[in-house]
Amino acid sequence: MDERKDVLVLAIESSCDETAASVVRNGREVLSNIISSQIALHTLYGGVVPEIASRKHIEKINQVIETALSEAGVTLEEIDAVGVTYGPGLVGALLVGVAEAKAIAYAAKKPLIGVHHIEGHIAANYIEHKELEPPFFCLVVSGGHSHLVQVKDYGKFEIIGRTRDDAAGEAFDKVARAIGLGYPGGPKIDKVSKEGNPEAIAFPRARVGDSLYDFSFSGVKSAVLNYINGCRMKGEEWNQADIAASFQKAVTDVLVENAMRAVREYRAEKFAIAGGVAANSALRSAMKEACEKEGIDFYYPSPVYCTDNAAMIGAAAYYEYLNGTRHGWDLNAVPNLRLGER
């Protein structure tokens, strides 16, 4: 019998506005998952301010890591590897986590594993679905990303669809601001939509002419802004909940349609969603229904593993560790890092 020793990864994530650290055993078992969120701070500015985010990261990072270790009940000595998000993301924010992780790995004499943020989001599905293994398809939707990814194996990806303009979560944030809901847009639109009629307003479902799987969300965002302007000019009242619900439906429809087109074309048997927008209840239920209709298995992480966290980075780092990925002390933050790139 192959009895492999347990692998404990200390993971660090600081790519945007959450300072996070986690200890993960064998890529699937989360021993601790500490997240220090800065949302309240950035709400004052209507979005994430990179310099403020970077400053907060450096103030919080040691406490977050120390808590992750103590809650997991492990010492740094017992850790087998240090994993850290090194891109994509805000460069100043990434740099804090990268410099910290490198120094810890160096001083504690542990291997260092740089992790792609999106690879982390995808790996979030491994945490609660112990049976899930590649190959599968994954829709990664967040404030910065909208990717339809073919997960061929651990650490092996092909992006078959991507947004041509705004990320899905970005569109949620912009529309939320326009209809007076404020930041962060995703959860607020999700909530208010429950009181609205998703069929009230026919916002466009954009197709990208030359691609079967790419997305475009700037059109639907503009349509919402135009609709509000039109109402204002005509002196008509507009209904916040109806706009939110109709917008959400338009975005969800496109995401589901492209995803299922890929499922049929590639004969996928398993489909997963990931990223902050994957916490959206309308998207989850629409995707679940569509997967049932196609007769395939559907996977989604709990909301806490959808939004940025370090447990997902620990899960991805574990498989990179098994693949032999090791980074040097010159590891840099790469704000526009591409998936599958090393």
Next chain:
Amino acid sequence: MRILALDSSGLVASVAVVAQEGKETVTVAEYTVNYTQCHTLTNAPAGAGGLCSIKCKKTHSQTLLPMLDEVVKAADLNLDEIDGIAVAAGPGSFTGLRIGSATAKGLGLALGKPLIHIPTLEGLAYNLWGTDKIICPILDARRGQVYSGIYEFDGDDLKVLAEQTAVDIEELGEKLKSFGRPVIFLGDGVPVHRDALIERIMARCDIAFAPANMNRQRAASVGCLAIQYYQAGKIETAAEHKPDYLRVSQAERERAEREQRQ
């Protein structure tokens, strides 16, 4: 006592180990590279040639820890045997400061050692130990300002005549003149403001500029000063350490201005 010292506050990256035994204090190892690109010295576009032939596109993020590794190896240093980690903690480039601080915090966390927070400009001033002039390090802070403080040596002790702050170069000149003493300048603000200082701001004053072996950040100076700090009990935990930017972020500044107008 052994101190590991870092400075990545500006274009220079510097790492040193400074040790004290009895009355002797020595720099065990120091590695300093000035990553200034020629265009920042001559205002010529990158690659157009100029004063300095060092053209390096690498950032502190890529270089600082490998440099530290070289120093540790060269000094045959066991990291568990250091007493503290000193870092030039501001002012300076916001990103540069965070790379230095995050590196120091990570080392402190892993090694269970305290940090010593050295004001960048004090570290710079310490380069000029023994001078009887007043010492004025200046770092380019853009928007017509410099980060500066005013210092003098009283025996072995570096005394602060004016705390480090972001200040208009003209205002700094007035302050310096009020001392009525010879001044020596150093720091990366010198190439930006040298002509104005000589011809206008400090015209007819007794001023000098530090030579190239001591006119930029050096971790050995940070380390020497850190030994004094350590002995005076001025240490902090790795968790509580944060850089001292001397400036709020642009977003906070603009928000404050908006609120003031309203």
